[in-house]
Amino acid sequence: MIRLFKHYVPHTVLLLGFIDFTLLMLAAEGGWLLREWQIGGGVDPEASRLPNMLVFAATLELAMIGVGVYALDALRSMRFAVARLVVAISLGALLLALVFFLAPSITFWRSNLLYAMLIALLLLTGARVLLGRTLDGAAFKRRILVLGAGPRAARLEALAGREGAGFAIAGYIGMNDGPIAVADAVNRSDIVNLPAHVVRLGASEVVLALEERRNALPLADLLRIKTTGVHVNDLSSFLERETGRVDLDSLNPSWLIFSDGFSAGRRLSGLGKRLFDIAVSAAILLLTLPIVLLTALAVKLESEGPAFFRQRRIGLYGQGFEILKLRSMRQDAEVGGVAVWAEEDDPRVTRVGQVIRKLRIDELPQAWSVLNGEMSFVGPRPERPQFVSDLEARLPYYAERHMVKPGITGWAQINYPYGASIEDARQKLEYDLYYAKNYTPFLDLLILLQTMRVILWPKGAR
Known part of the structure; x- marks a missing residue:
């Protein structure tokens, strides 16, 4: 995920959003050229209509975000995707009508707008047909290594198994901190060189999921992993990033106090x-x-x-x-003012x-x-x-x-x-x-x- 203004956005959503914006610009240009060809007129320089195209693409992109085109159900189902694209483009037409009323200098001809929207619907639908399975594939999932093999690690295993998960688990390392709750965990004592093990598994991140952290942090291991360039994260921060919420089950007061957030500079x-x-x-x-x-x-x-x-x-x-x-x-x-x-x-x-x-x-x-x-x-x-x-x-x-x-x-x-x-x-x-x-x-x-x-x-x- 990429952090934008303190909020995490999946790589796949950002990539698809960029592709969509490019396709919307192409649709706007296509609608313009089609209308020019239809009336037999000369084609204006691209720079003269660039503001019109940018407003068209930006307005429809905002409408797509608003109606949930990038939500999980729309990313995994063509039926949901097409339905929401149709609604987004229809809503975008209404928003553009308002924008054109307020700023007539960037308006489209009605036929231009109709052509551009039809082309946009075809291009956006085609992009999802071509990229749907690829965006949800393993190539776009981060590989993480879990330090811990107890119930906390099992929570990560369940989260990774959900539809739309943005990560895959490369392995678990039992740190002798309690009962084993996940299969295929490797005991720390069986690993001679932990940093080399992390690199060999292709992990880009290590998540600390110990059951008991007091006086049990493997500081030497974490330091060596960190210096190899692999990101190290604690369970609460990882869950916050992946789920978009603060997980109460793994939360402790010190994490709230010392973590980034609740900024007073607002x-x-x-x-x-x-x-x-x-x-x-x-x-x-x-x-x-x-x-x-x-x-x-x-x-x-x-x-x-x-x-x-x-x-x-x-x-x-x-x-x-x-x-x-x-x-x-x-x-x-409510009888007697009793809240129900x-x-x-x-x-x-x-x-x-x-x-x-x-x-x-x-x-x-x-x-x-x-x-x-x-x-x-x-x-x-x-x-x-x-x-x-x-x-x-x-x-x-x-x-x-x-x-x-x-x-x-x-x-x-x-x-x-x-x-x-x-x-x-x-x-x-x-x-x-x-x-x-x-x-x-x-x-x-x-x-x-x-x-x-x-x-x-x-x-x-x-």
């Missing part, structure tokens, strides 16, 4: 984020006002009670605030509520909380005080998720379906900690783009 990016929140929340409140009012009317007509409701949530630094939402449940959804987890196919949800929850329309009034500064567009979802008290007592490091401002969408929301249990909360906490630790404007942009995928293909919305 004043400039924080100011930019706040200005973005103010501008976009004001625009959303203005533009979606008719939708909100019509939905509020539908809510009132279907069931008794107010169309909007306020609910207490926990925000930045554990401070409470109230969010405003469109009501999607019956007025008597939402369930799949929850009977308390009204018919209008089922629709607005899937389309996220019920979340639109929360833009007011963003405008007030109590929330941001991107961040961990704020929970209710009753749930927070319970989760802080049962989940380690839960309070640390409140060190960043809560958001309407977030890293956990785009990577994990709606949670309705302690185990779900634990999984989402791992994603929230990753976001808090690795926050950058780049990660915010990535989350905002991929929120479109969640809206278009909702999974577990409740």
Whole structure:
């Protein structure tokens, strides 16, 4: 993987993204040349239409990222890939219409745009037919050597066996630190020259997966491996990179304290984020006002009670605030004010509520909380005080998720379906900690783009 602005991106995704951008540029040029040939006109110099081509390629590339063209299911299935490419190109056409309205100097003729999009669909689909199996092959997987052969090493074995894993395990070395949990592990005492063994296996990285690390770190071995040019990593850092979340099972306080992350130097990016929140929340409140009012009317007509409701949530630094939402449940959804987890196919949800929850329309009034500064567009979802008290007592490091401002969408929301249990909360906490630790404007942009995928293909919305 390659680290971009503190966030890890698989080599295969970067390579495919570069290929796609090149093909989009070719499609834009092809559409232009086809139209010129059709009308029998002379071909303008390439430099004169380069801005148009760049805007075309960049807009469609962003749409492709947003709808999940580079997600695992789309990379492994042609059916998913083609479906999402069609949606991405259609969405890209709408975005380009807006861009061309704001900047007429870089516009395409309508026939140019149609030709370019058809060519783009053919080229992008063809690239996936030709490269699909190659990108998922062993040639693009990093080979790692695991120091350890116990349950922690077995976790890596299971992770490497999953579809889409970006690494393959070259071998395991038993370090006499506990019971053996993986097959084919070689005992350290049977290896005469460990650095030579690492090189012979073709490993580019060594992962430390010992069961007991106190007074047991093989410092001499690690030093020799490091000086051969092979990267050495601990289990927590490796899992964070490969899964996009902070693994609670392998986590210890010292790793959180001394690892890279939770940077305090965020004043400039924080100011930019706040200005973005103010501008976009004001625009959303203005533009979606008719939708909100019509939905509020539908809510009132279907069931008794107010169309909007306020609910207490926990925000930045554990401070409470109230969010405003469109009501999607019956007025008597919670008896006596006792907080209850939402369930799949929850009977308390009204018919209008089922629709607005899937389309996220019920979340639109929360833009007011963003405008007030109590929330941001991107961040961990704020929970209710009753749930927070319970989760802080049962989940380690839960309070640390409140060190960043809560958001309407977030890293956990785009990577994990709606949670309705302690185990779900634990999984989402791992994603929230990753976001808090690795926050950058780049990660915010990535989350905002991929929120479109969640809206278009909702999974577990409740």
